[in-house]
Amino acid sequence: MWKDAMPLARLTEQSSILDQGFYCRPAVEVAKDLLGKVIVHARTAGRIVEVEAYLGVSDLAAHASAGVTARTRVLFGPPGRAYVYLIYGMYDCLNFVAEPDGEAGCVLIRALEPLCGIPLMRRRRPAARRPEDLCSGPGKLTAAMAITRADNGANVTVPGKFVVRRLAEEASLEIDTSTRIGITRCADWPLRFFVSGSSFVSRRAD
DNA sequence: AGTTCGATCGCCT
């Protein structure tokens, strides 16, 4: 318990960075394909087990529905960038921008299976009682990995402190679908995707 | 310029 699943050096060696083409597709496709991929931020890393897709101006639950503003500008820009915003005055939420440059769409990262830097994550989130609680929510995983609004706009397709990787040996996984959590508009749209049976997701059902 | 309310979390009952 509370030990890393693998050393960061080995993870780096046995994986490759997702390129811009991966993100330059419809947000729903990118969302589903991000399951099983690994986010690396500085000394911490985790496997994505739960995401939600947010679409363009037609999706009233999406920030992009407000049009281009100072906050949403990155959503309308090139794919493969991080969109990080403050929610409820205290938590940062991480998204990756999808769709071609000029079109809005993104994927909210809702839960991770911690892989590297677990003791560090634990120090940042003392409230977590089990490793399963470390990154089981959008505000939890940013706290555990120290991802903040300073990372907003970061290009995660080029080598650096913040990237998303694909393992050379990717386990096949079954995907469950549900409605998105915590929203009121477009509440019945089935745009939440998570790894079936994972104990690291924020919730099992709606 | 003032108000509203949210893509949450953790503690309380």
Place this chain on the structure above:
DNA sequence: GGCGATCGAACTG
């Protein structure tokens, strides 16, 4: 299951 914390973007006037 309920609620308070805490802040800034978006909307109203």
